Amino acid sequence: MSNNLVSKVLVLDDSQMHTEAIKAFCDNNNLIALKVRKNRLMSVLQSNIDLGAILYSENYGGSARENAEIALKIHTCRPELPIIIRRESQATLDDMPEIIRSAFCAAYVADDMNTLRRVIDEYIFSLVYPNALVRGISEITETVLANQFRELTISWSTPYIVRDRVIFGEVFSLIPLESNWCRGYMMLQTEEEPILDVLGRYSPSDVGTNFRAVNSLLGEITNLIWGSFKNRYIGDATSSSGNQIQVPLVVNHKHKYISFGTENPQLCFLYTLVDEHTGRTVKLYQRFIFNLNWSPEDFREITHDVEEFVDSGELELF
C-alpha cells in the first residue's frame, strides 16, 4: 500500500490523440483518471466519487455552444471542483466571454503539460501532508477498526486528496483537531445499514431504534482515533492560536453537502471492512479538513520513552 497521495480527476476530453498524453500525465502526477459517458455525466457528478478536479476540453460535447453549456452546468452543480480546460491554441481564458470564463479555473494546451502540472499543484496538491502523518493516520485507524470489529478484515486504499464536499452515507461524525500545527476537523462517514448488518442488528422493523447503536459506535471509533492521534501527534501542546477563530460549518441535508468555509482540499482515506464469511462490507470514509490552521513545518511525531509505555488495555497502577 502506498502512502503517496493521489487524487481522482474526471477527464472530459474526446481527443483520441490527447488521451494517451493525459493518461501518461496522470500516471506521472499521482492522478487517477476517470472517464464517464456523456449521458451519465450529471448523475456521476451528483454521486460521491471524491473528485479532485475535472480535466475538460474545448472540443468536448460537440459545438462550442454545447461545450459552454456543459461546462456551466458542471460548474453550477459542483462549484467546488476546479475545471481545467484544454484549449487548442492558447493557454488562457482571457478571450472567453465572462460568463463562460467563470466556469473554469485555468487553461492549458497539449503542447505544454507543465502548465497543467502547475494548476494541479495549485488546486489539488496545494497542502503538504507529512508522510509520517499520512502513514500514522492509516495505522491508527486500522488498529482502532481491527479492535472494534474483530471478526472483520480491514483494508485501506491509497490516501487521496479531494475537493468534493459531498457526504457519503447517512451518518457522519466530526471531532475538532487542535494543536500548534493544525486546527480543523476529522470527519468519519459511513452508511447505516451495512454497519447494522455486520453487527447482526439489521432488521427493517428495528431501524428506527437501532440507528442509535450506529451513532454510538461511530462516536466511539471517532473518539479512539482522536485519542491516538492526539497522543501521537499533539501531546500536551495546545493550539497556539490565541484568539481561537472559528468559522461556521454548513450542512445541507438535501444535497448531502458539507462546507467548512474553506476552499482547501481535504485529506481522505477509505477503509473497507469485510466479513469474509458472508461477504458483507462496510465502507468508512475518513476526511481531515484543516480549515483553521495548517502549519506542517511545525508537525512532529511524539516519541514516548519505552519505560513509560503501557499497552492499551493494560492497567497502569499508581
Add this chain to the structure above:
Amino acid sequence: MAKILVVDDSSTVRDEVAGFLKKSGLDVATAVDGKDGLSKIKGDPGIKLVLSDINMPNMDGLTMVEKIRGELGNSTVNIIMLTTESSPSMKERGKASGIKGWIVKPFKGDAVLESIKKLAA
C-alpha cells in the same frame, strides 16, 4: 457486594465494560458523564471502584475525580481512568487527585479483571 461505577458518555463503551464486569460476577452501575457520576457516588456509598472516561460532556472525568475528593470528601473510593488520553500532564493531574490507575482504551477486560476485583473489594 461492592459496586463498580462505569462512567462514560459512549453507550458502546458503557455496554461493553459494564457487560464484561457483570458477566464476571461483579455488581455494576453506570453513569453517562462526570456530573451523573458524581451524583451517583454521592447517593450510593456501596460504590467502591469507579472506572471513568476523561473526555465527556457536562463534566469531564478528572474534574469529577477532584470533586469526589474535594466536595464530597470521599477519599476511599478507588478510581481508575479508562480513556484514550495518555498525556503525562493528564496522568499527573489524575495522580494528584488520588486516582489509583490508568487504562488506555480500548478496554481489554481479561488483562485487568483481577486488579479490578481487588480494587473493588
